[in-house]
Amino acid sequence: MSEALVAVEVPGASASGASGARQFWRRLRAQRAALVAAAVVALLVLIAVAAPLFTAIEGQDPTTYHPSLVDSARGGVPIGPFGGMSGEHWLGVEPQTGRDLFARLVYGARVSLGVALAATVIQVLLGLVMGVAAALGGGWVDQLLSRITDIFVAMPLMIMSLALLAIVPSSFPRPVLVTLVIGFIAWGTIAKIVRAQTLTLKGLDYVSAARLSGWGSLRIARRELLPGLAAPLITYAAILVPVNISIEAALSFLGVGVKPPTPSWGQMLTAADVWYQAAPQYLMLPAGALFVTVLALTVLGDGVRTALDPRAASRLGVGTGRGRQDEADAEKGAAV
Template sequence: MSEALAASPAAGTDIPVPAAAGAHRFWRRLRAQRAALVAAAVVALLVLIALAAPLLTALEGQDPTTYHPGLVDSARGGVPIGSFGGASGDHWLGVEPQTGRDLFARLVYGARVSLGVALAATLIQVAIGVAVGVAAALGNRWVDQLLSRATDIIVSMPLMIMALALLAIVPSSFPRPVLVTLVIGLIAWGNIAKIVRAQTLTLKGLDHVAAARLSGWGAVRIVRRELLPGLAAPVITYAALLVPTNISVEAALSFLGVGVKPPTPSWGQMLTAADVWYQAAPQYLMLPAGALFVTVVALTVLGDGVRTALDPRAASRLRIGTGRRRESAAGTGPEAGPETGVEFGPEIGVETGAAAADGTSQSQSQDQAQEARKEATA
């Protein structure tokens, strides 16, 4: 229905904005935020490193699982031999204490696990949350009540405790990264379902959705053509903020020993083994901790930038607060005064006249009241 309306807009009405124009506007707003651009570059670099991990380790000539016992001092408990944790031309960031495994290889392969688990879990959360939220908003009263209560139960569940319980009872033969992804994705979709339900209830009362329903469109077609485009902005915004949260959850589960198991590298797992080596081999603790910190901060800043770029109210404030003020300061606005650059509109004169009329009527009523008091006194 919205496509039909867009094909033949009435005279004097606003023509609907095409998707390409909306994407261009979003990119323009995002480019105006330097912090978001820097964060996007950092995230892109991390994703590129994770994807190119086999190539990078082949370039170094190492892999994340091979032991090098000759590179650690067994007399000192397995401390890496040499300065900076045994860093050399063969081992760019040094080696792991006790085992001698290459630290660079484990770090870049750990990026694959941490980012992969977080992104896959986010996709699962978004898919379930959107489906449940839309079904609750479009269903009858009983369906809405049932799905809303189920969502409340999911939201009230403590994520870490439920994940610990589920990961502890699953056999170790099940692939651990896949299991962590499923656990996080199947437990933490409640908040996005609530957001989608509230937004869908708002959208389904709009004219174009009602017109599509009167035209005989089915529910699936209405959702796909009319509702999902309106849900894109809040869903993308929330998903961008979910990714760093999921990275932290995966790292915490691996740190507690129920996440990714050795020999598969993970940043949280590396932190678990590094808690006793922060004095003898500080790089073993600082490298995965620094990688986690940079990743979470970059994703959080990027998510906030996406939220600002997709928020039409923020865009409106920027447009009104900077564009008109710039025109007024330059004295080039269509309604700017000759000296001050202050905007004047016809409403000001109307309001001034109304205020003057009100003041005149008030003064007349006061004079009449004083005359009545004088007559009563006489």
């Protein structure tokens, strides 16, 4: 009987999942700020992926020195107006070295976005495995995994990262190292969220029916629990990406993250702190890129959270106004 119940529920679950996906996209499209943020994020990702193409069009690269473009008598200040902007150097050049700022900025986007996205994937996977294992294991397994999770939640991320990055040999690729450090330290909060949600899902009828039909824990987790965990995981992952970008920038700014000549927005800010008067664009460009990226990802994450859970009010006002009213009218019409 339980097998028949499970078999009957699968098609309905698929239809419900498809309908839920359509509702999510409709709610997300109704939020103009989230759509603008998504367009900005897509543009940033395009710039990061196509960095070699953009720099080839400009005819520059991020590591070549141009000593003739800086005034050594004035300490290395770029020659020319606006930090040496020209047809050959679209955003000017770096003080002292003369390296092209546009090339370093777009290649820095690859490092900052790549580290943040990869670290988020590691955090989500670790948190998912630990949270589901703790909730399904129960008893001493739950106690053990929960205490391990508590330890990682209590760890001061910046202090631990500084310590680990300082003792690892410099020959190890720094972007990979920063990714691993952030990903393997800051997964505890996701594990707690997944455990709490899994405990809630365990008490639902369709999960009980699957267990009575003889399904193992792994199959139950894959077929029954993961669809229910998708919404909170996507929501929290969208919020984690801008946080991880800020962490990478902070670590690079403190001198333990990405090392020269590899460009990174945080590493560029580290070198720019003594040039903000002589060459203000050297400070403003990476700072502005970080600000726009973090703001766009934060607004997009809030929009995704609101679209997945329409009962929750937006923290940033995303989806308010006419868009929210149109969404409410559409849902009333569908209900009728």
